[in-house]
Amino acid sequence: xxxxxxxxxxxxxxxxxxxxxxxxxxxxxxxxxxxxxxxxxxxxxxxxxxxxxxxxxxxxxxxxxxxxxxxxxxxxxxxxxxxxxxxxxxxxxxxxxxxxxxxxxxxxxxxxxxx
Amino acid sequence: xxxxxxxxxxxxxxxxxxxxxxxxxxxxxxxxxxxxxxxxxxxxxxxxxxxxxxxxxxxxxxxxxxxxxxxxxxxxxxxxxxxxxxxxxxxxxxxxxxxxxxxxxxxxxxxxx
Numbered sequence: 001x002x003x004x005x006x007x008x009x010x011x012x013x014x015x016x017x018x019x020x021x022x023x024x025x026x027x028x029x030x031x032x033x034x035x036x037x038x039x040x041x042x043x044x045x046x047x048x049x050x051x052x053x054x055x056x057x058x059x060x061x062x063x064x065x066x067x068x069x070x071x072x073x074x075x076x077x078x079x080x081x082x083x084x085x086x087x088x089x090x091x092x093x094x095x096x097x098x099x100x101x102x103x104x105x106x107x108x109x110x111x112x113x114x115x
Numbered sequence: 116x117x118x119x120x121x122x123x124x125x126x127x128x129x130x131x132x133x134x135x136x137x138x139x140x141x142x143x144x145x146x147x148x149x150x151x152x153x154x155x156x157x158x159x160x161x162x163x164x165x166x167x168x169x170x171x172x173x174x175x176x177x178x179x180x181x182x183x184x185x186x187x188x189x190x191x192x193x194x195x196x197x198x199x200x201x202x203x204x205x206x207x208x209x210x211x212x213x214x215x216x217x218x219x220x221x222x223x224x225x226x227x228x
Contacts, residue, residue, distance in 0.1 A: 042119070042202050042218030043159065056215055091158060098214055106158035 002026065004107030006092050012113045018080040021110045025073065025094030031055075033104060034067055034077050035091040043091055049075065050098045082114045116141050121203050121219035128193055128226055136188045136201055136222045144208030148179055150188050151202040153221060159202055162188075193226045200224070 005024040013019050025032050031050050035043035046065065048056040052072040060067070064083070069075040079086055089109040095102040121138040128134050140148075148165035163170065165177040165186055176189040186203055200221040207215040 040123070041220050042204075044218070045215055048214065103161050104216070106160070108158055 004092055004094055004105055006090075006107040006110055008110055009108065010111050010113075012115065013082055014115050015084055016081040018078065019082055019112065020076055020078045021090050021092075021112075023075045023077070023092030023107060025075075025092070026105055029094035029096055029105075030072075031095045031098045031102065032069055032075050033093040033095075034075070035093065035106075037089045037091055037109070039088070046077070048098075055098060079112075082112075084114050087112055087114045117219075118142060118207075118217035119203050119205050119219035121222050123220055123222060125223040125225060128224070130193055130195060130226055130228055132193045132226075133189065133191050134193060134224065135190075136203075136224075138186050138203030138219050138222075140184050140186065140203075140205040140217075142205070142208045142217075143181075143184060145205045146208060147206040148177075148186050149204040149216075150175075150177060150186075151204055151218070153200045153202055155199075159218075162201070190224075193224075195226050195228060198224055198226045 007022050033048050034046045036046050037043040046060045047067045049069040052069050065079055067077045089111050091109045092107045093104040095104045119140050150162045151159040152162045153159040163172050163177055165179045167179055169178045174191045178187045200223045202221045203219040205217050
């Protein structure tokens with residue numbers, strides 16, 4: 001079974017530039033998550049989708065971050081404009097359904113460096 | 116105060132050793148608890164869920180103490196392949212955070228030959 005796919009794997013940009021990350025979840029998984037993992041810390045949830053609706057985006061810095069999952073499958077996370085403190089690994093995860101008892105499967109992540 | 120606190124280590128142990136990791140959580144309403152494993156520069160993967168009665172999976176034993184809001188992971192007979200970062204994970208507990216997972220910063224383990 002194919003896992004969660006993410007691209008690009010690495011991205012280097014200068015501050016104030018824009019960047020977008022793409023995620024394709026495991027087939028049939030209704031719930032999709034975007035996490036930010038800063039070096040030396042655990043992943044922090046940015047946004048959670050159930051199908052194409054947002055369940056939880058309370059920790060998403062909405063002045064610069066946006067995400068969408070238009071057809072309930074693939075998702076895109078955008079940062080505009082980027083700041084130095086956005087340097088992190090952005091992890092996408094998916095699960096069969098919403099709720100903590102449904103195991104989350106993570107993609108390999110996109111490592112972002114903002115210069 | 117952070118939702119999940121862990122000793123970051125590092126723990127350096129020889130093969131065959133027994134090692135224990137602990138974490139504490141702040142939300143008494145949390146209902147679900149997990150340990151995830153994250154290899155260097157890789158994604159986190161679920162190692163095991165943690166149940167109130169304690170549970171065991173091979174060489175790994177997880178314990179939960181709700182009164183003290185404390186979770187532990189014990190690894191017996193350590194293998195080189197156990198070298199990784201172990202993340203303590205807790206759910207939000209109520210309302211809008213019920214489905215949200217909170218990750219600790221992780222405890223780094225290195226097993227040497």
